[in-house]
Amino acid sequence: MSILGGGIFKGMAVTLRNFVGSYFYKERLITNDYDWRPEDKLPQSIGEYPKEEGEQLRDTTTVNHYSRNFPMLLHDGGEPMDTVRCVACQICERECPPQCIYIEKSEDKTERSDNKAQFYPAKFDIDVSVCMSCQICVEVCPFDAIVMNSQFELSTPDRFGGLLVRRDDLLKSNDYYHKIHPQEAATRDQKMVADKAAKEAKKKAAAEKAKAAAEVKAKAAAEAKAKEEGE
Amino acid sequence: MSFQLIIDILIATVPLLVIFPSLFAFTTWMERKALARIQNRIGPNKIGVPCTRVSLFGLGQPAADGIKMIFKEDIVPRGADKLFHLLAPILALIPAMLILCFLPLEFPWGKFMSGKVQAFMLDSAVIFFFAITGLNTLAIFMAGWASRNKYSLLGGMRAVAQMVSYEIPLVLSAVIVVMMVGSLNAKEIADAQSGFNWFVFSPWGLAAFIVFFIAALAETNRSPFDLPEAESEIIAGYFTEYSGFKFALFFLGEYIAMFAISGLAVTLFLGAGDGPFVDAAPWMPAMWFIAKIFGLIAVMIWLRGTLPRLRVDQLMAFAWKFLLPLSIFNILLAGLSYFALDARVANTTDDVIHYVNSGNPFAGVPELGTNEALMGAMIYRGMAGEQNPMAAKKWFLKAALKGHPASRTLVAWWLGIWVLSLVALYVMAKGLNNLSRSTTKPREYLYAE
């Protein structure tokens, strides 16, 4: 028979242990201390945030690498729009629960690294004030083109334009992704390579199959021809 | 009305208007810090002295929050009842501030009335306290209804149901103290507990204090009874459509109500301004009073960090099937044990006085501690000044410690009654707990229809 209200005291003992322990054992703390920004100047919009990689990383390495805050678009290095992974399929736009993504598909196609012409997003805007950081866009993207950033200092004095993030500000390199979320990025790259290999194998198999079928067909045709000739 | 009287009134009321809002600011900081540490986070630690990087453990955070609240845009929904939307936060704050006046908090700087002033000394302070606390319910309902938002209305309805239910055990546990002291006057209740005669040190007082504290948590919508503002279910309840300064007013009102109801708990059960070194300085009682309030607030914060929120059916079952029967049983038990003990004291008094009257007690070898027992008897009979059963019991206790046989029997009875009451209360609480457990499982509950 348990003591009446004993559970409450047990719980209170646990929270007390956490309370006192967090002052003595640094490894208990799950968050990092925030550093003051070096300058007090506020950027007018999110796009104005320092574009230098080091300065950007200061923002994101302050937080734990499990932090997910806001989506970004991935490119594979070099000139962003040449290697952007997004093909403007607009699945994320449809799936977004608060409808904060706006995409305009391009008219023309561009050549990609795998020598394949693809559409690209002419416009890709996300409204920070509407986004609820649910990560559903990341889940549904078939091209691994949109992932979560952990940049958190998004305040601006302009509450309309300043909170709308444009395509060029959303584009981040895969290297940056590796720096802020190393585990997730590595897993994603592995998966992408595996997918590509599987796809290529499939393609190869399909090609072989087609070749075999063509050979069979040719053989059959030759046989038929021979037969015809024989008759 | 003399000038001196006006000065005294200001001395009595202005500290209430200064101390408690500043305590509110400090409490918000303390709560955020404590909750953060309970969850192994750091909490606010950046804002301290303005325009510098001196952080002072983030003590400037409440001021920064206040400035933010004042300058935030005040949004009124288009469909809202504009007048009620404006009135609700004001109506939430005024009763909370008003009930502070009924606390027996004495400030030592007055000149008009023997140097000590209390804001509002009423003969029926306790009942006034409960009457005006009830107005808070109206403010919350008003906010929920005027916002014209389903979550607000749900929150408001939940708040009304919860506060109406928990007011009953709250008042019933306060009734015990009123019964024991024989007065509704907060000052008299405080005086009756001076010299560490705190009511929480008796079995019925302990049970009543626990019931009172739980009901007070529910009454001020604190976790684990924060269903009216349950953020995972109904966004922010009746707060949903409030922003900026109106929200700040609500917040302030809620915390002031917490202080006030803790103050009443301190008055009724924890000896008001009584404590060690209470006579050392004239401001000591007020200090002790506020320190005790703060202790209770700290426990509230601790509980908020510990307990999850109750379900609605659990909430109602707990109020009506557990707290209410327990507090009624406690009233009966308190009356019985009081009269049983009183009868024993009267008996002992008769014995002592008979022993003294039956001859010269100092002729032979006098019984040990006779003087103390005689003192107790005289005080009990009212032969030495005013009748005071409490003080008489103390003298009998002294006599028993010295070895007076009759007093020793009395103390044995006393202890026996207390242990028996404690056991009875525990058994009753345990039984009620088993009976009041909600037997419906969550799943069945959901698909009952």
Add this chain to the structure above:
Amino acid sequence: MTQEITFWVLAVIAVLGALVAVRRRNLIHGVFALMIFFAALAGLFLLLMAEFIAAVQILVYIGAVGILLLFAIMLTERVTGDDARDITSRGSFWGWAAALAVLVFLLLPAIQGADLSQTAQPINPSVKALGHQMMDPYVVTLEVLALLLTAALIGAVAASQGGEKKKEDTDDA
């Protein structure tokens, strides 16, 4: 002087509150206006040094009756209270006439006939005295009232339980 000013202020608030409570079509506004009336009445009791009665006035009428009214309105269909109009009726002339007649022919003579100097007997308004009064000469009344309220409570529970049972029975049949 201050007492008279306070009296008039409270009296005007009470009358206005009562008028608004009667005339508003919006039920919630009406209930809150009624509560203002109750609060002003409590203030009048305080002015008469009857603090216990004032406390009970707030506790029972604002705290309990008001909340009960709000709950009752919440169960109706007029929760939203969109109607901002006042109640108008064609027979208002006869209503005013009847009220005036009661005032002139019944209340005024009664007030003028009353010996006001006699009612100003000093009474002990303290809670203790009130308690003794309730427990000594009026104890039977008090107990009968308590019995009545308990009976009403049990009756309400029985009524609500009985209805449910009947419904179940019909379901079974």
